[in-house]
Amino acid sequence: MKLSMLFFIGCFGLFSVTAQSYKNGFRTDVCACLEAESLKRPITENTLKACLRETLPKYAAQIDAQIVEPDINKKFHKGQLARKDLLVATQYELIYTCDVYFKHLDYQRTSKKLIARENARETDLEKYNQMVAMTPNAIAYFMRGQLQFNLGNIKAAEADVNKSLELNPNKENTKSTRHELLLLAWIYEEQEKYNAAVALYDKIYLGDFDVEVARWRALADKKAGGSVSNSPKVEQAVVIKDNNKASRRKAIKTEKNTTVKSESKSIKVEKKKDTAALRKLLKIGG
Structure with missing residues (x-):
């Protein structure tokens, strides 16, 4: 039992370190992109979005490698969420690690x-x-x-x-x-x-x-x-959304409507929404 627990803790620790490693690397590469652009022109919001768009594909394999999910559709869905979270967090985490971005803001x-x-x-x-x-x-x-x-x-x-x-x-x-x-x-x-x-x-x-x-x-x-x-x-x-009564009512209504649908169709809808959110964030194809 103890050996099993130690193995689980060790695997979880390795997963956390690896995930944090690609996040650090992602921030470093985005910062390098911003530094290069700042030599040519003043940094703007579009400059950041362009650097995020340019850098993200380089980390796709590392992001997906952290997702342990045998179902292909579910893994794709989780991958989209991981990409969205990375893009959102990077926009403010860069302030701590990228001097040129801190000075700009x-x-x-x-x-x-x-x-x-x-x-x-x-x-x-x-x-x-x-x-x-x-x-x-x-x-x-x-x-x-x-x-x-x-x-x-x-x-x-x-x-x-x-x-x-x-x-x-x-x-x-x-x-x-x-x-x-x-x-x-x-x-x-x-x-x-x-x-x-x-x-x-x-x-x-x-x-x-x-x-x-x-x-x-x-x-x-x-x-x-x-x-x-x-x-x-x-x-x-x-947590914030759960505290909002209107959001709760909407979530309950959505849940009732989706229970009659098949699991495969539900996953397809979620994939579409997450892909749209990712595209909207980077203004791809918009």
Whole structure:
């Protein structure tokens, strides 16, 4: 019994190391592609997608080698999921391991802030002061907080956003307070309170395709000294979706509809959806 357990643990450990190895290699090759492109032109979102598209086929054999599944159709399905997870995670894990990509995203974020600051007008502050005085609700405080942030009044912005959260009747719902929490996280970053910002991004994070938040989180976490092992896991999306009543009702309805179908047809539908998702992510043939 003990020998069997040791054998199982050893195999599982080897599988994990091998899987992590191809992920590390994939990130390294994507980063090399970005570095080469950055010598010719500024990096854009399309540059990243092109590098992901170019690199992924090189790792197809390694990805499929990790999938132990005798059924060909099921193995294909699991392979599509593994590819999707790799592409999604790489978009924010690269921030930890690829300096040129980190600098690109950090520059973009700084540029967005400075442009907003350039366009913000001190004269508008009186209008929002009056709005807060006449209707001191969550929306009024948030709007003034946004302007304060754009003007560079960080402490005043923090006070207004916290007041907005306090007055929000749905303050316990992270989806209803997403804009306030995103702004508060950025305010924390401006004060170099990176760990506090990361905690808020974790609270806001919706799962696998919430890549934008995952990127901001990675930027803050890297500045706090974090490593790629601190990245959010794409599996978190399942938990979030299960908490959504509408999604649960839809899932139950789908399950009822599909029970009358044969297993082979169900697998065919799943394959089609996953392939479409993979193509959509890389904008292949779209």
